Amino acid sequence: MTAPLAPQYDPSQIEAPLYAWWRERGLFRPETVQRGGLRGEPYVIQMPPPNVTAELHAGHGLNNTVQDVLIRFERMRGRRALWVPGTDHAGIATQNVVERLLAREGLTRFDLGREAFVERVWAYVRETGARILEQLQAIGCSADWSRTYFTLDEDLSRAVREVFVRLYEKGLIYRGNYIINWCPRCLTALSNEEAEKEEVDGQLWHLRYPLATGEGEVVIATTRPETMLGDTAVAVHPEDERYRDLVGRSLRLPLVDRLIPLVADEAVDPGFGSGAVKVTPAHDPTDFEIGRRHDLPAVDVMTPEARMSLAVPERFQGLDRFEARRRVVAELESQGLVVKVEPHRHAVGHCYRCDTVVEPRLSEQWFVRMEPLARAALARYRDGTIRFIPERRGDDYERWLTGIRDWCISRQLWWGHRIPVWYCEADGCGQVSVSRTDLTACPGCGGMVRQDEDVLDTWFSSWLVPFTSLGWPEQTDDLATYYPGHTLVSSPDIIFFWVSRMIMSGLEFMGQPPYVRIYLHGVVRDTLHRKMSKSLGNGVDPLEVVERYGADALRYALVSGMSVGTDLILDPNDLESSFAPARNFANKLWNAGRFILSHATEPPRPLAGRSPAVVRRDELTLADRWIIARCEATVREATDAYERFRLNEAAGAVYRFIWSDLADWYIEQIKPRLYGDVPGGDVAHAVALQTFDVALRLLHPVMPFITEALWRRFPARPHDASISVAPWPLSDRRAEDPEALRDFGLVQEVIGAIRAIRAEYGVQPGQSVRAVVTRSDPGDGAIRREQATVTRLAKVSELAFGEPRERVGGHAVLSDGTAVFVPLGDAIDVDRECGRLTAELERLTRLVEAQEKKLGNQQFVSRAPAEVVQRERDKAATWREQRDVLGRKLELLGCGAAES
RNA sequence: GGGCGAAUAGCUCAGCUGGUUCAGAGCGCCUGCCUUACACGCAGGAUGUCGGGGGUUCGAAUCCCUCUUCGCCCACCA
Secondary structure, three states: OOOOOOOOOOHHHHHHHHHHHHHHOOOOOHHHOOHHHOOOOEEEEEOOOOEOOOOOOHHHHHHHHHHHHHHHHHHHOOOEEEEEOEEEOOHHHHHHHHHHHHHHOOOOHHHHOHHHHHHHHHHHHHHHOOHHHHHHHHOOOOOOHHHOEEOOOHHHHHHHHHHHHHHHHOOOEEEEEEEEEEEOOOOEEEOOOOEEEEEEEEEEEEEEEEEOOOOOEEEEEEOOHHHHHHOOEEEEOOOOOOOOOOOOOEEEEOOOOEEEEEEEOOOOOOOOOOOEEEEOOOOOHHHHHHHHHHOOOOOOOEOOOOEEOOOOOHHHOOOEHHHHHHHHHHHHHHOOOEEEEEEEEEEEEEEOOOOOEOEEEEEEEEEEOOHHHHHHHHHHHHOOOOEEEOOOHHHHHHHHHHOOOOEEOEEOOOOOOEOOEEEEOOOOOOOEEEOOOOOOEOOOOOOEEEEOOOEEOOHHHHOOHHHHOOOOOOOOHHHHHHOOOOEEEEOHHHHHHHHHHHHHHHHHHHOOOOOOEEEEOOOEEOOOOOEOOOOOOOOOOHHHHHHHHOHHHHHHHHHHOOOOOOOEEOOOOOHHHHHHHHHHHHHHHHHHHHHHHHOOOOOOOOOOOOOHHHOOHHHOOHHHHHHHHHHHHHHHHHHHHHHOOOHHHHHHHHHHHHHHHHHHHHHHHHHHHHHOOOOOHHHHHHHHHHHHHHHHHHHOOOOHHHHHHHHOOOOOOOOOOOHHHOOOOOOOHHHOOHHHHHHHHHHHHHHHHHHHHHHHOOOOOOOOEEEEEEOOOOHHHHHHHOHHHHHHHOOEEEEEEOOOOOOOEEEEEOOOOOEEEEEOHHHOOHHHHHHHHHHHHHHHHHHHHHHHHHHHOHHHHHHOOHHHHHHHHHHHHHHHHHHHHHHHHHHHHOOHHHHO
16 A cells, blocks of 8 residues: 555556455445445346346446446435345346357257256356346446345246246236237247348339139238248228229239139228238237238148248249249249339348348247336326436337337247246146245146246346346345335337336336436447447457456546447547546646655644635635645536436546646646645645545546545545545535636746647757746736746746837737737747737737627617526627737737738 | 438538537647647637528527438338
8 A cells, every 4th residue: 555656557456456455345246335324225136137148348338337336426425325236037038149159069958958958057057147237346346246136046037937827817918819029940939129120222012903704903011932832811991992893803822823802891901912911820010910800711821930931833842932932923924924123122020149041930929018017107297207318318218118019029039038827738628827935736626737838038037127126025134125216227229028018017016216317327338339249340349458458448448438329439449549538637647646645744734624615715726725726626527427428428528627726737847746746736736635635536436446446545544444435525615716727727838828829939958048927917916926837838038017128039929918928039930929929919800809799789788698698798808808918919029910 | 122220621520408709629731839737739720502492480500391311220122
């Protein structure tokens, strides 16, 4: 702790030990963070559980950094902050991973059998799983790891079963034979949300179906000709004049030679194609409904693998659906039954896990009735209980809930929660039993029972985690204390999968929504604005960034690059440009800290209270008052920004304070006092420590490691104190000081003006210049008082006040009209200086003219608010002043065109 | 087909309730500096039709309309 700090910040030496120390001390557990008996309100965030086998990617990095920032912010504000982590068993994804591994051994899951396969997955999960949680620790996430759950844990599984049974008993879960989205590669049903619609360029085939009598035909249009083998009707709109006389007649289905009726149904759009549509009840949801209404048979023409089934003519059997499509079209063409083929762009469902084209398929599945759940969830949004940030995301939520369809929850997988339903095998019984406990015999007849083979959708367990992770259905203390939570941080792509459904389940089982604020951040993209993905290979690996730049730099870059509701662009091929600025900032902070912490001239005097404002006014220099006022402004700005989820603004405010104010100006200003060249070192040091302390706290949520490392090294800091539970800086009106802000601002201006003149005329850095300041308050007064600062920082050997004797030199005018003159004698190029100043004069003249025009406008003066008018008058006066001063300077310099 | 978002410096983006010297930051670029916290730094500098057009207003990067381009979400017209 007392070893000298290296001039270059090395996060790899700092981060891991600090993280371990935080965990040892239990600082992420709300129970152990009860400072001084203060028990704040609970503040809970549920981590979106990553897939148990996932590797950390930039999206996780962003999502969890945001959550960690919020949780650390609230923790420091004294709330009992709980961030609940967990992992998701991720049914399809995990099963796919293990199946791929098996495939390398030449095996399928069927070779192993269900039990052995599931055991294999468990082994895999135990071996490699949850690594992502360690990766989250590497980026500093302060989740309460003692509460980590896995969605397949025994207690969560029990809760899942409880929910299934309750919903079933309430009539909200049912089994039925419907058209569902089927992935022929994963061999399972999918929910509507899991079948992602993608626009594809397809074709629209117009086909002739002859009338059975042979004296006419009906032309239908289809994008999936292979399904015609399963057609059991053709439908037209009842009011369609073209077909009115044909309704009820029979058509001869080509290739199959089956007679099918022409039916009239409202679902048909007479304006599309020919107005006649083929009806395939087993392979299309609309057709299924039409089939129901007209009592049509459903012919399933495909196997689960999407090969043509035994229900089609032999020559097509076993063909892949796309091959069958080609064969069907070819045969129809040869029979002259293809009228035309048009290019047709349309949306086709794709499996969200493997991107295979989804096949709408008739099958027996379990469903959740969503309408009643959605109604409740919608009500809590409309009454303002639940709010989205950014607000417009609420529209998506509302639209989804308004048009919601039932949720298919059964999956034909082996990895997941087995559906708690048993079917009686006894002859004539047929009882279906839904049970909280495993059944071995039929409760009705005592006969043999067989459990449903299917498992539940992964999301059927994750939609419950806000309460199951806290012990539900047991009435635990955790549940009583930490439900409901407050904020949910998520990316927009899982609003429907997870976010909305959690609100439904929370309302249904807990009577309250699990959170009231939903913060949806953007998506991480590459420079071509493509979503980062494994398959594109355009990802940024957060762990690589941690290794090269440190976790704090990663976090700072993510947070500062992200504003509310917009995506974050990172260049995977140029980590340097994305992360070096943040690393540089960390290094700047480190060195500022190194300097401040090592320059105590004497033991620091404790400043009473929380705010540096309470040092006696008369002991403070202008610079002291200025940095205190700037610090106060930063406290307000940052706190307000954190509260409003504007994390980039919070980070930016602290960045500017530390770099521009504290490092560039204040530290430079106080050096003589710290070195003991002038008195007041103790005050300077105390103020520096205080404001730096505040800055570290404000920054801690974003850069937890470096702020902790520095904060702990403050003099007289108890060895077990951690900034992560240090109180959040409070705004203190006493620290406001507009006068100091103005006056020190003028000092900064005069230094800047002299530096600019020096640079303009190539004055050597080591060489001093003289400078003359003309005019009066407030600039003059402030500059007089801070004469030493000006001479030192602008390398001025002699600072005079009054009218300059020389004529030749560099001129500048400060914002209050104070004139600055740097005599340069022979060194100066008069023409050049005239040019420079003339341009400046022109700018000011234009400004003044525009302002006078504005003020001369009766409309403006009468209609604009009085204070705006006054402000504009003040501006005009100031600019006029500046203009006049500059004009006189030009005259003195003998610039010819100066007066024009 | 419906809905939404974005367009500001070479790049990535701020600019919130129309009015503060409003046209900004970082990176990159140019010039000069290894000034004893930091060259991952310091000082200075250049760079813009605020996507186009129209409108509202005393006043528009900001509000409205429209067009263009890019992106996203939703959708049972096969």
